[in-house]
Amino acid sequence: MARHIVARTSEIPAGGNKVFGLEGRDIVVFHVNGEFFALLNRCPHEGAPLEKAACVARLTSPEPGIYQRDRVGEMLRCPWHGWEFAMRNGQSWFDPKRFRIRSYPVAVESGAELQKGPYVAETFPVHIEDNYVIVEV
Amino acid sequence: MSDVIDRPMLDQETTAATRLKIIDCDIHPSIHAHSDLNEFLPKRWQQHLKEYGSHLRTPYIGTTPYPRSSPLIARRDAWPPTGGVPGSDLEFMRKQHLDPFDVEFGILQVLDLFIFSQQNLEFGAAIQRAINDWQLAFWAHRDPRLKASILVGQDGSDLGLAEIERCARTGEYIQINVSPRANEPLGRRRYWPIYQRAQELDLPLGIHVGGYGGHAPTGGGWPSYYCEEHQSNAHTVASNLTSLVLEGVPERFPKLKIVFIEGGFGWIPATMWRMDQHFERFRSEVPHLKRKPSEYVKQHFWFTTQPIDEPDEARHLRQLIEWVGIDRLLFSSDYPHWDYDDARYAFKTPLTEAERRKIFNANARAVYKF
Ligand code: FES
Numbered sequence: 001m002a003r004h005i006v007a008r009t010s011e012i013p014a015g016g017n018k019v020f021g022l023e024g025r026d027i028v029v030f031h032v033n034g035e036f037f038a039l040l041n042r043c044p045h046e047g048a049p050l051e052k053a054a055c056v057a058r059l060t061s062p063e064p065g066i067y068q069r070d071r072v073g074e075m076l077r078c079p080w081h082g083w084e085f086a087m088r089n090g091q092s093w094f095d096p097k098r099f100r101i102r103s104y105p106v107a108v109e110s111g112a113e114l115q116k117g118p119y120v121a122e123t124f125p126v127h128i129e130d131n132y133v134i135v136e137v
Numbered sequence: 138m139s140d141v142i143d144r145p146m147l148d149q150e151t152t153a154a155t156r157l158k159i160i161d162c163d164i165h166p167s168i169h170a171h172s173d174l175n176e177f178l179p180k181r182w183q184q185h186l187k188e189y190g191s192h193l194r195t196p197y198i199g200t201t202p203y204p205r206s207s208p209l210i211a212r213r214d215a216w217p218p219t220g221g222v223p224g225s226d227l228e229f230m231r232k233q234h235l236d237p238f239d240v241e242f243g244i245l246q247v248l249d250l251f252i253f254s255q256q257n258l259e260f261g262a263a264i265q266r267a268i269n270d271w272q273l274a275f276w277a278h279r280d281p282r283l284k285a286s287i288l289v290g291q292d293g294s295d296l297g298l299a300e301i302e303r304c305a306r307t308g309e310y311i312q313i314n315v316s317p318r319a320n321e322p323l324g325r326r327r328y329w330p331i332y333q334r335a336q337e338l339d340l341p342l343g344i345h346v347g348g349y350g351g352h353a354p355t356g357g358g359w360p361s362y363y364c365e366e367h368q369s370n371a372h373t374v375a376s377n378l379t380s381l382v383l384e385g386v387p388e389r390f391p392k393l394k395i396v397f398i399e400g401g402f403g404w405i406p407a408t409m410w411r412m413d414q415h416f417e418r419f420r421s422e423v424p425h426l427k428r429k430p431s432e433y434v435k436q437h438f439w440f441t442t443q444p445i446d447e448p449d450e451a452r453h454l455r456q457l458i459e460w461v462g463i464d465r466l467l468f469s470s471d472y473p474h475w476d477y478d479d480a481r482y483a484f485k486t487p488l489t490e491a492e493r494r495k496i497f498n499a500n501a502r503a504v505y506k507f
Binding site: 045046047048049052053054079080081082 | 206207212213214475476477478479481482483
């Protein structure tokens with residue numbers, strides 16, 4: 001898996017996302033509650049662009065009339081037919097056996113670490129005080 | 138793999154010239170601002186629209202059927218970057234839908250202002266005139282791919298007939314639209330003058346789901362959830378299909394073509410089987426019917442494909458299509474609404490080239506005579 005430095009952490013606002021073309025695929029990186037998640041920018045149902053998805057909470061109900069919210073902001077609701085996916089692993093909440101969004105490992109590393117590693121971005125302006133979002137594809 | 142569903146595609150490899158062009162029978166344009174209608178609306182009704190707005194059969198002040206599932210029932214990616222509501226910006230519609238999908242013709246279905254459900258019949262008639270004119274000026278005249286329908290509130294049938302005459306004279310409209318949620322089931326005789334005129338003019342009758350009639354949308358009463366109500370689109374179409382057939386509309390108007398829009402098609406086979414079965418037993422109650430109900434369905438009715446049914450196994454969809462009849466189905470996307478169908482991925486079952494040609498183009502070409 002190739003590691004790509006895609007952005008500074010500050011470039012993807014909390015609650016927002018950004019799309020990157022990596023190795024011929026559009027990959028969308030979400031920033032939620034201080035964490036970053038990278039997914040293929042395409043819903044496995046009919047192909048809607050997930051960058052337009054709503055970031056919602058997981059809503060569960062132990063019985064009719066009682067509702068619980070958790071994983072706030074971590075569930076994606078597709079912009080078209082509303083299928084929901086867990087951002088953390090791309091798992092469908094609707095039909096987990098058949099549908100997943102392809103997800104990619106994401107890391108945040110500081111400029112200092114990057115300089116030491118094999119992926120020094122020679123063509124990339126590295127300010128060692130910054131954090132960088134790295135997606136593995 | 139991210140996805141284990143069989144996913145046949147329209148052939149994207151072939152060049153644009155040989156690629157299958159699509160006739161999309163359900164595209165929703167929206168009014169950017171009510172003031173866009175001013176040039177088509179007499180002052181008296183402009184004022185009325187401002188002061189009283191719509192008078193619908195919804196129970197509380199300010200009740201609006203929207204949002205439903207998502208703001209303005211739209212795809213979240215369909216809000217034009219220039220502002221305005223989904224479906225209101227022709228440029229963006231071209232870029233997002235008409236051009237990439239090679240839409241040869243797109244049939245406009247206007248839902249704004251719920252003209253079919255207006256209780257003030259004169260106001261409803263003024264709005265229907267304005268919207269019919271607006272469809273040409275703002276859409277069809279600006280993009281020749283887009284085709285307008287004559288919207289007619291059938292419960293004010295004199296006003297509706299006058300509107301049909303006015304629009305038909307232009308030769309620019311491709312069908313006459315009525316509501317599936319009228320005061321009475323669609324087969325009743327009070328609506329026959331409209332069907333007669335549609336037959337004489339050789340304009341198909343289009344019936345798009347939705348609207349607010351005076352009755353609960355399901356036979357079981359008023360549903361609690363949108364999820365529950367959305368199911369009723371299919372029931373409503375099924376009961377109107379039954380009414381039209383059993384009251385003898387196709388028998389009386391043998392050249393009339395009727396298109397049900399946005400009701401899906403999964404329910405059709407069972408409805409036909411059941412009608413035929415009952416017809417055997419109750420023939421003497423409906424002696425005006427000369428043929429089995431399913432024969433009328435297979436000759437006079439067409440159905441747009443969206444929202445497409447998605448059985449667990451792809452072969453069941455295939456079976457369904459065969460039961461309904463490949464020549465009965467007209468592709469529709471429902472752009473820009475949330476339950477939009479993407480022409481490339483909606484049919485999760487293999488279709489031959491000839492079948493795709495029929496569903497995506499040839500059937501609609503024959504019905505609407507493009
Ligand atoms: S395309 Fe995502 S739910 Fe249908």
